[in-house]
Amino acid sequence: MLGSAVLSVVVESLVKRYGKTPAVHGVSFEAVPGKLTTLLGPSGSGKTTVLRCIAGLESPDAGAVRIDDTEVTHTSPQQRGIGMVFQSYALFRHMTVRENIAFGLAVRKVSPAEQAARVDELLTLLGLGELAHRLPPQLSGGQRQRVAFARALAPRPRVLLLDEPFSALDARVRQELRDWTRRMHDELHVTSILVTHDQEEAMELSARVVVMNQGKIEQIGSPTEVYDHPATPFVASFVGAANVVERAGAGPGGASQREYVRPHEVRLSRHTPAQQDTDGDDLGGPGADPLASARVERIVRLGGSAKLTVRTADGQSMVVSLTSRELEELALAEGDRVTIDLRSTKIFVEDYSI
Numbered sequence: 461m462l463g464s465a466v467l468s469v470v471v472e473s474l475v476k477r478y479g480k481t482p483a484v485h486g487v488s489f490e491a492v493p494g495k496l497t498t499l500l501g502p503s504g505s506g507k508t509t510v511l512r513c514i515a516g517l518e519s520p521d522a523g524a525v526r527i528d529d530t531e532v533t534h535t536s537p538q539q540r541g542i543g544m545v546f547q548s549y550a551l552f553r554h555m556t557v558r559e560n561i562a563f564g565l566a567v568r569k570v571s572p573a574e575q576a577a578r579v580d581e582l583l584t585l586l587g588l589g590e591l592a593h594r595l596p597p598q599l600s601g602g603q604r605q606r607v608a609f610a611r612a613l614a615p616r617p618r619v620l621l622l623d624e625p626f627s628a629l630d631a632r633v634r635q636e637l638r639d640w641t642r643r644m645h646d647e648l649h650v651t652s653i654l655v656t657h658d659q660e661e662a663m664e665l666s667a668r669v670v671v672m673n674q675g676k677i678e679q680i681g682s683p684t685e686v687y688d689h690p691a692t693p694f695v696a697s698f699v700g701a702a703n704v705v706e707r708a709g710a711g712p713g714g715a716s717q718r719e720y721v722r723p724h725e726v727r728l729s730r731h732t733p734a735q736q737d738t739d740g741d742d743l744g745g746p747g748a749d750p751l752a753s754a755r756v757e758r759i760v761r762l763g764g765s766a767k768l769t770v771r772t773a774d775g776q777s778m779v780v781s782l783t784s785r786e787l788e789e790l791a792l793a794e795g796d797r798v799t800i801d802l803r804s805t806k807i808f809v810e811d812y813s814i
Contacts, residue, residue, distance in 0.1 A: 467528040467618050467651050468493045469514065474523035476509050483509045485675045487523070491619075494649040495667035500656060502698065506675040507655045508623060514653065515621055516540050527619060543617030547624040549604045551596040551611070558583070558592045561610045568615060582610040586644065602633040606640070613648070620652040626661065638664055659699050663687065671695050693808045696720035703778045705751060705802070719805040723767070723781040727801040730790060751776070756796045759787070770798060 469491040476484040484506040491497040499507035512518040514525050516537035524533045532540050551560050558579055565575045583589045586606050596604055605625060612620060626634045642665055645652065656662055662669050663683040671678045671686060671694075679691040690696035697704065697720065705719040731753065754770040757777075766787045768780040778800070782790075792798065 468526075469497075469619055469651055469653065470524075470526040471510065471514065472524040472526070474510060474513060474525070475521045476506075476513060476518060477521050482675055484513070484520075487672070487675075487677055489670045489677065489680055491651055491653050492667045493651050496645055496652040496654055496665050497668045497670065498654045498656060498662040498666040499670050499672055500659065500662040500699070501672035502657055504674075505672040507672050510672075511621055511623055511653060511655045514619075515542055515544055541618035542621055543612035543615065543619070544621045544623065545605070545608050545612045545625045547628055549596070549608045551604060551607060553596050556593050556595060557588060557599070557607050560596070560607055561614050564611060564615045578614055582613060585647070586610050600633070601629045602637050605629065605637060609641075609644070613650075617650070620650050622652060622654040624655055624657070627656070627658070634661075641665060662699075669699075671699060673698070688804075690720065690806055693718065693720070696806050696808075701779065705776060705778070705805070707751075717807055717809040719802065719807050721802050721805045723779045725802070725804045726778060726780045727803060728768070728770075728780060728782070728790060728792070728798045729801070730792070731797040731799055751802070752800060754778070754798055754800055756792055756794055756798060759792065759794055761787075768792070770800070772800065 471490075472488050474484055474487040475482070487506070487510055489497075499510060501507045509518060513520045516532070516535060516539075520533065524531055526532065527540060552563065555563065561579045561582055562575045565578060570578075583592055586609060588603070588606060588610060591599060591603060591607075596607070599607065608625070626637050629637060638661060645665075654662070654665060666683055668680065669683055669686045670680050673694050679686055679695045681689075686695060686699050690699060696702050701723050702720045703723065703726065705721065706716065707719065708716050751772050751774070754772045756768055756770050758769040760767045761784065764784050766782045766784055768782065768787075770778050770780060772778065790798075
């Protein structure tokens with residue numbers, strides 16, 4: 461069997477400080493057994509610190525890490541049964557692909573026959589057979605990262621930790637490797653935790669997403685839950701593109717509010733003559749919604765889709781995503797006036813969401 465037993469990983473009230481600076485404060489979550497859980501957040505959010513505490517490379521100041529109901533907070537990395545894949549590959553340049561994959565097995569005194577069988581198994585699984593006798597400098601970035609995966613998997617780890625494993629690759633190779641990782645994970649079902657700042661990566665690969673910001677958790681949920689139902693303004697703006705619409709005095713008691721709406725959830729229609737005065741300026745009469753009308757400032761075509769930048773009557777800029785067919789049907793050009801219909805908005809009033 462290529463994978464390991466399906467195990468749980470639980471992080472409880474984790475705290476880590478560097479001097480007086482809290483890098484992680486009160487972080488708690490459970491990784492989905494046999495699935496991939498992603499720690500998603502910007503640089504400095506604490507996600508890598510959490511991963512290093514799980515791996516045993518950092519010692520938390522408070523809290524606990526449990527693997528399969530066993531507390532491992534203060535055990536050595538070697539005792540945790542964890543495999544780790546780094547952004548930098550960390551391959552031995554003087555060793556062949558086969559030797560790199562076998563390294564962890566040799567350290568553990570696995571017999572040569574077992575080493576050979578396990579390495580052959582992984583070379584086949586990860587499509588590296590033809591590269592077995594090459595050195596790392598002779599490999600592409602994507603190939604090196606697959607070797608790093610194979611080396612991490614060789615000792616049959618109980619948990620696989622992935623620290624920004626695709627960020628050093630170009631966009632095309634990154635997408636190919638994400639697809640490959642998803643297929644590999646479907647076969648192995650090893651409990652995995654991925655650290656990334658890439659929202660698309662998190663959405664594509666994860667069973668559960670833990671969104672972090674400034675050392676704390678903002679939201680935990682499935683990719684769909686996090687994208688469609690953001691719990692905080694930070695999640696709404698960080699996970700996927702979103703327009704932030706300001707409405708002064710619209711909230712309870714006259715409090716200002718912010719509406720977050722995805723570009724594809726903005727509907728446009730052309731102004732009718734009744735909506736314009738004789739000079740062609742936007743109308744609407746007293747009390748009209750200043751967000752209801754706008755002018756198209758820019759149109760960028762991207763294959764089968766188009767991205768429009770529009771400016772509302774009160775000066776707010778918004779991005780709108782349309783299909784090429786929708787753009788053709790509207791027959792819009794830069795400078796045209798349009799009517800806006802905001803759908804599926806998420807509203808935050810001061811510090812509260814409704």
